[in-house]
Amino acid sequence: MSETIDLAHAPGPRKLQIWRGDLTSGELVEYELETEPGMVVLDAVLEIQRSQAPDLAVRWNCKAAKCGSCSAEVNGRPRLMCKTRLDHLPADEPITVEPMRAFPLIRDLVTDVSWNYRVNKQITPFTPRESLKPGVEVNEKGEFLIDQADTDRMSEFRKCIECFMCQDVCHILRDHRLHDRYYGPRFMMRMASLDMHPLDGVDRLDQIADEGGIGLCNITKCCTEVCPEGIHITDNAIIPMKERVVDQRHDPLLKLLHRTPNKGRRKPPPRTETPTL
Amino acid sequence: MSEQGIEHHDYDVLILGSGGSGLRAAIAAAEAGARTGLVCKSLLGKAHTVMAEGGLAASLGNVAPEDGWSTHFQDTMFGGKYLNNWRMAELHAKEAPDRARELEHWGAVFDRTPERTMSQRAFGGHTYKRLVHIGDRTGLEMIRTLHDRTVHSNVEVFMETTVTRLIKDGDRVVGCFGYRRQTGELISFSAKALVLATGGSGRIYKITSNSQDCTGDGYALAYEAGAQLVDMEFVQFHPTGMVYPPGVAGLLVTEAVRGEGGILRNANGERFMERYDPKRMELSTRDVVARSIYTEVKEGRGTPHGGAYLDVSHLDSDYVKRKLPSMYDQFLELAGVDITKEPMQVGPTCHYFMGGVKVDPDTGVSRVPGLFATGEASGGMNGANRLGGNSLGDLLVFGRRAGEGAAATANASGPVTLPPEAVADAQAEIEGFLHGSGNENPFHMHRELQKIMGDGVGIFRDEEGLSEAIGKLEELDARVANLRAPSDRLDYNPGLQLCREVKNMLTVSHMIARGALLREESRGAHSRLDHTGYSDYWGEHNIIVEGTSTQEMSLTPTPVVKRDELEALVEARKEAEKAS
Amino acid sequence: MTTVATPPRRLGATMRRDRWWVQPVLVVTSLTLFGVYTIIHAIVSNYYAITAGGAHLQSPMFSPDLPGIIQFHTSLPWAFLVLWAPLGLRSTCYYYRKSYYRSFFLAPPSCAVAGAARRKYTGETKFPLVLNNMHRVFFYFAVIVIGFLWYDAIRGLFYHGSFGIGVGNAIMFVNVFCLSAFTFGCNSWRHLIGGKLNCFSCTPAAQTRHNAWKRVSILNGRHMQWAWISMFTVWGTDLYIWLVSSGAFSDPHHVF
Numbered sequence A: 001m002s003e004t005i006d007l008a009h010a011p012g013p014r015k016l017q018i019w020r021g022d023l024t025s026g027e028l029v030e031y032e033l034e035t036e037p038g039m040v041v042l043d044a045v046l047e048i049q050r051s052q053a054p055d056l057a058v059r060w061n062c063k064a065a066k067c068g069s070c071s072a073e074v075n076g077r078p079r080l081m082c083k084t085r086l087d088h089l090p091a092d093e094p095i096t097v098e099p100m101r102a103f104p105l106i107r108d109l110v111t112d113v114s115w116n117y118r119v120n121k122q123i124t125p126f127t128p129r130e131s132l133k134p135g136v137e138v139n140e141k142g143e144f145l146i147d148q149a150d151t152d153r154m155s156e157f158r159k160c161i162e163c164f165m166c167q168d169v170c171h172i173l174r175d176h177r178l179h180d181r182y183y184g185p186r187f188m189m190r191m192a193s194l195d196m197h198p199l200d201g202v203d204r205l206d207q208i209a210d211e212g213g214i215g216l217c218n219i220t221k222c223c224t225e226v227c228p229e230g231i232h233i234t235d236n237a238i239i240p241m242k243e244r245v246v247d248q249r250h251d252p253l254l255k256l257l258h259r260t261p262n263k264g265r266r267k268p269p270p271r272t273e274t275p276t277l
Numbered sequence B: 001m002s003e004q005g006i007e008h009h010d011y012d013v014l015i016l017g018s019g020g021s022g023l024r025a026a027i028a029a030a031e032a033g034a035r036t037g038l039v040c041k042s043l044l045g046k047a048h049t050v051m052a053e054g055g056l057a058a059s060l061g062n063v064a065p066e067d068g069w070s071t072h073f074q075d076t077m078f079g080g081k082y083l084n085n086w087r088m089a090e091l092h093a094k095e096a097p098d099r100a101r102e103l104e105h106w107g108a109v110f111d112r113t114p115e116r117t118m119s120q121r122a123f124g125g126h127t128y129k130r131l132v133h134i135g136d137r138t139g140l141e142m143i144r145t146l147h148d149r150t151v152h153s154n155v156e157v158f159m160e161t162t163v164t165r166l167i168k169d170g171d172r173v174v175g176c177f178g179y180r181r182q183t184g185e186l187i188s189f190s191a192k193a194l195v196l197a198t199g200g201s202g203r204i205y206k207i208t209s210n211s212q213d214c215t216g217d218g219y220a221l222a223y224e225a226g227a228q229l230v231d232m233e234f235v236q237f238h239p240t241g242m243v244y245p246p247g248v249a250g251l252l253v254t255e256a257v258r259g260e261g262g263i264l265r266n267a268n269g270e271r272f273m274e275r276y277d278p279k280r281m282e283l284s285t286r287d288v289v290a291r292s293i294y295t296e297v298k299e300g301r302g303t304p305h306g307g308a309y310l311d312v313s314h315l316d317s318d319y320v321k322r323k324l325p326s327m328y329d330q331f332l333e334l335a336g337v338d339i340t341k342e343p344m345q346v347g348p349t350c351h352y353f354m355g356g357v358k359v360d361p362d363t364g365v366s367r368v369p370g371l372f373a374t375g376e377a378s379g380g381m382n383g384a385n386r387l388g389g390n391s392l393g394d395l396l397v398f399g400r401r402a403g404e405g406a407a408a409t410a411n412a413s414g415p416v417t418l419p420p421e422a423v424a425d426a427q428a429e430i431e432g433f434l435h436g437s438g439n440e441n442p443f444h445m446h447r448e449l450q451k452i453m454g455d456g457v458g459i460f461r462d463e464e465g466l467s468e469a470i471g472k473l474e475e476l477d478a479r480v481a482n483l484r485a486p487s488d489r490l491d492y493n494p495g496l497q498l499c500r501e502v503k504n505m506l507t508v509s510h511m512i513a514r515g516a517l518l519r520e521e522s523r524g525a526h527s528r529l530d531h532t533g534y535s536d537y538w539g540e541h542n543i544i545v546e547g548t549s550t551q552e553m554s555l556t557p558t559p560v561v562k563r564d565e566l567e568a569l570v571e572a573r574k575e576a577e578k579a580s
Numbered sequence C: 001m002t003t004v005a006t007p008p009r010r011l012g013a014t015m016r017r018d019r020w021w022v023q024p025v026l027v028v029t030s031l032t033l034f035g036v037y038t039i040i041h042a043i044v045s046n047y048y049a050i051t052a053g054g055a056h057l058q059s060p061m062f063s064p065d066l067p068g069i070i071q072f073h074t075s076l077p078w079a080f081l082v083l084w085a086p087l088g089l090r091s092t093c094y095y096y097r098k099s100y101y102r103s104f105f106l107a108p109p110s111c112a113v114a115g116a117a118r119r120k121y122t123g124e125t126k127f128p129l130v131l132n133n134m135h136r137v138f139f140y141f142a143v144i145v146i147g148f149l150w151y152d153a154i155r156g157l158f159y160h161g162s163f164g165i166g167v168g169n170a171i172m173f174v175n176v177f178c179l180s181a182f183t184f185g186c187n188s189w190r191h192l193i194g195g196k197l198n199c200f201s202c203t204p205a206a207q208t209r210h211n212a213w214k215r216v217s218i219l220n221g222r223h224m225q226w227a228w229i230s231m232f233t234v235w236g237t238d239l240y241i242w243l244v245s246s247g248a249f250s251d252p253h254h255v256f
């Protein structure tokens, strides 16, 4: 599906409606600018900042879709501004650019995403199991022995650039504002990547079910729809984690057999705080 | 604790920068028992290092068992055209494998060999397959791992906080001053030791792979504080950046594309590297490949958008998607090119600064007591040209050493206080940007600066162009005092941010242009059209930059720091090169 | 510079421009129709098998054929004694959950479209929705039903003991194939077969399960498609059998 960009047909002027304002008040303000071929929304916003609205607040850093700073809602959908080409958006109407809604607004397009960092702090980082089998799990140089198959499963989740757009679109946070009861898809997935690490030594399932609040997710998959990295958050992380919780808490058969999953994994240290918005 | 209502914090060790080197330093300092703070301009986990793609060079010998630190050392020296600080190249080659394993123990997940160890890939200038990697997002893996480790290491983090001044008490650095970007509130820090991990300065060029943060703040802050910088004229232009569409020009196309078998061709379909480096071809060192592409384009054999073709369409398309997923995505999304079917168009882009603050290799301390530097902010390790993958190793090896060095200094030192005059002075600077009488627009001046550097101090340089550029930079010097943000609001003011950054970039530009003028030879990343060969004198000398302002900048050729016990290795490599 | 009004935040509020409501409307319509149809036919409980000319084509909604196999005779709608398993599988299926939570519960109606904000939203943590965690139990029983459906399809090839083939047979096989593709793409199955392992490579058994997991993952990647296709094939098969057995037309077939 390749397409060439036609230089002869200069793209011409476009209109952008950008959200301007803070927590107290705000509105969409319309700007018009000349565009270049292949221009992305972030180019347009920065050009407007440079020439028309020098105090326009916008967060960005890499402009290469790698850092996850420039998340915004473009024509109503969460997008990375630096990865959204103007010529992929309908040409006959203005493009709306608004801040993410699940987080408190700082100003214009910039939101306060610090809640995500507070959630992350509650998650015990990777901790190797206490005894690793020499020659099977660790070699004589102290290097881990892990198969590519295991790496592949974990590394899908580790592609996450923390743009927090999945958090933004998740209705548990966006509509119901349950930031104190659900870690959100990004961190469910982070816990999944740790739980699926063959050498991880922490039993994370209680946290996933209780403070993490995995039961609140109704697998409506909006997180997966918006992820710029194309991670199958729901199918490959959240549902498997729900199933692991079922193993531990709901499956009548396993209960009968007294099978405890996560054998050999230690309980993590108790969490110190409930992350609130 | 506050002075005139300014928020204040006190630490044993304060780290500036949350890239790989800053995070590694913070972890080391905290583990050494120092009360550690970390300040960064962006959000945590978003620093420039997340963009690193190809891998981390470490002679683990998992793919090539014959590899070892001495070959890695020789490769680094050869790549750096023997201007490297020998001790740094040695420490890096020796310690990188341990740092890579340590990263894995902290949860990083890398691609595997069939024997289930860390896989390693080929990269330009490395004798053996040496780069530990995960797909083409190694930097992200590293940042996320270090980020999580830092968060659980008792390090206090100040995100979106910009440091505008280092503060000295007598001849010693005792802290710094800046503001919180989200609110514009001023903030000061006192610290017994301060580590600059502020990265490079790619934003002085228009075509760059660097992120917005890379404005040379650390170089300028250290310079102003009296530190010495080394070899600032060596700016690495990465051979393969995107050239089209205009909005993404400069965006990096990772060297892994060539590492995995990508082929460079000109518009006539010739595999032109045969003419420039028949032995290493596409995997020659970056300086050579960049100059080759530039020359092809200059001589009229460029692609429609002024670059060279880089082709992986002969490789299996699933393999390409698995090994280079973000490249596949980047071209499909941004340029509408499916790299498994069509060639990419690429050209050189400003990428990395070999130069930087001159530091003690073992501890990272600069000439100024209390001031440390590490990562891209420090100089010396890479000489005249950096090999791909040597930066990520550098960040870990010297990040750790600087963190430990800083903690040791802090432990040995009594409490420090910030002299009120210095704080007031720093505050006045920010006031000036907001409410001063000047009328220079930082957005415009940034553009002008980029044009000057691109025109006069690019890949190929000559006396005339450099002198002209320096003249223009001096004109900017006169105007820089009049910088004022177009808006005077405090919260998230991009103009305010850019005012100080433009000042820093101007200082850095002076260093580069003046160094380039002084170094009358072509070596590594520095190519003079009017002095095309190697010079014996310059092959033995680094250029040390120091001074008090852009006007009073002194550049002194200083002999390269060698080490007797490494002499044999270096000589052996030189002989081998001569022989072939 | 012109200004535009602040976007409101009520149910359905969104800045999306596309026709996001089409999908929920389609889902509500087809699930409702299917449900009503199934319940009516199960209650009516007739015309569920083609038996003319020695054929035995049993409707998948009435399988296993309790009256035929274990001589279970009742005037009550016996089909419910078996229907709970496949219907239970479907209503606790991760894909169907997604589609009814969106379309019926409006939580959320579509992505980045404001749902009914409920301060007491409890997701799947409270009765009755917590029962959705029993999905794998329905899976176990649904597998048994699938076995019977294959049995039915094969049995349908024999007309008074002689091998024959016809449109009805083809429909039966397509249906049971699609149902199997749906059932064995189940997320719970994917977990049980291999997903629950933390190490895919540590033992030979784990390696075998990893291979199975990879195959199930392929089916699972198309779980939504199979869910819809198999729902319509069941529906279609039942309708075909209803029509033929009620005498609307006869099933074209050839007995060898």
Ligand SMILES: Cc1cc2nc3c(=O)[nH]c(=O)nc-3n(C[C@H](O)[C@H](O)[C@H](O)COP(=O)(O)OP(=O)(O)OC[C@H]3O[C@@H](n4cnc5c(N)ncnc54)[C@H](O)[C@@H]3O)c2cc1C
Binding pocket: B016, B017, B018, B019, B020, B021, B022, B039, B040, B041, B042, B047, B048, B049, B050, B051, B052, B053, B054, B055, B056, B057, B138, B139, B161, B162, B163, B164, B197, B198, B199, B200, B209, B210, B211, B213, B214, B217, B218, B252, B351, B352, B374, B375, B376, B377, B388, B389, B390, B391, B392, B393, B395
């Ligand atoms: C696209 C790309 C690909 C690359 N690929 C590779 C590769 O494959 N292998 C390899 O070895 N190298 C690679 N590199 C090079 C390598 O990524 C960088 O050299 C390295 O990341 C620099 O790290 P650092 O820790 O020194 O600083 P950076 O990561 O640049 O971080 C600088 C930090 O300092 C902060 N900072 C700056 N100024 C201030 C201030 N005034 N106040 C407060 N904070 C401040 C910033 O916010 C940031 O957190 C690549 C580079 C690019 C651009």
Ligand code: SF4
Binding pocket: A166, A169, A170, A171, A172, A184, A185, A216, A217, A218, A219, A220, A221, A222, A223, A224, A234, A238
């Ligand atoms: S699938 Fe779950 S986590 Fe993802 S958006 Fe929906 S409710 Fe949120």
Ligand code: SF4
Binding pocket: A068, A159, A160, A161, A162, A163, A164, A165, A166, A167, A185, A186, A189, A223, A226, A227, A228, A229, A230, A231, A233
């Ligand atoms: S999972 Fe995807 S959408 Fe969510 S934060 Fe990570 S990259 Fe963004």
Ligand code: FES
Binding pocket: A059, A060, A061, A062, A063, A064, A065, A066, A067, A068, A069, A070, A071, A080, A081, A082, A083
């Ligand atoms: S600026 Fe980094 S993702 Fe857009």
